[in-house]
Amino acid sequence: MKDPQIVSIAGENPDLYLMVWGGYVIDDTSEAEETTTPIDVRVDLYDVTDGGTHVIRHASLIYDWDGVNGSKFWRIALSDGTPAISSVLEDRHKYVARVSEDTLTSLNMRDFVLEEFAVDNGSFEETLMRLPFVVKPYLTTMHIIWYNVGQINVAGQEQFKAPVYESFSPLTAASSPATVVGRGEITPF
Numbered sequence: 001m002k003d004p005q006i007v008s009i010a011g012e013n014p015d016l017y018l019m020v021w022g023g024y025v026i027d028d029t030s031e032a033e034e035t036t037t038p039i040d041v042r043v044d045l046y047d048v049t050d051g052g053t054h055v056i057r058h059a060s061l062i063y064d065w066d067g068v069n070g071s072k073f074w075r076i077a078l079s080d081g082t083p084a085i086s087s088v089l090e091d092r093h094k095y096v097a098r099v100s101e102d103t104l105t106s107l108n109m110r111d112f113v114l115e116e117f118a119v120d121n122g123s124f125e126e127t128l129m130r131l132p133f134v135v136k137p138y139l140t141t142m143h144i145i146w147y148n149v150g151q152i153n154v155a156g157q158e159q160f161k162a163p164v165y166e167s168f169s170p171l172t173a174a175s176s177p178a179t180v181v182g183r184g185e186i187t188p189f
Helices: 122-132
Strands: 005-007 017-021 039-047 053-065 070-077 092-103 112-119 133-137 141-147 156-169 172-175
Touching: 017 112
Parallel strands: 005 112
Antiparallel strands: 017 070, 039 053, 039 092, 053 070, 092 112, 133 141, 141 156, 156 172
């Protein structure tokens, strides 16, 4: 699949749950949706990227319903299971999964699949690559300054900065954007 669902387990905006549409979680005999009782599940993961497999035991499938309002989705915490789901998912890998009951007291849940999803933890470098930047004087020397998307050169929208150099031996600050050959440490603005 070219564009699988994206799950982030680390980085600046991690997900807490794998979400499952309520219509997937049905009683195998009546084919009606399951009740809101939490279900002890087993998650069989297949790593599409390297062919590896992982078995997660005793994760809780919980219905997102408070009796009045709710999303009608079920959720499995990424920190749940043995081993924890998040501990086996690898950044930049794609997975498919089968979810089945993993309990002695059966609720007669029909097995279902999680279609292909990818783990992308959004590394700092990739985040930085997506931000617009300019090379300009900051305080007394030239710097690269990264801005929020669509906010280039807008005061107060600066995110990161790094000094720029025209020589490293000896270390010489750049005198203009045209002389830059490298940069120093990136720090928050």
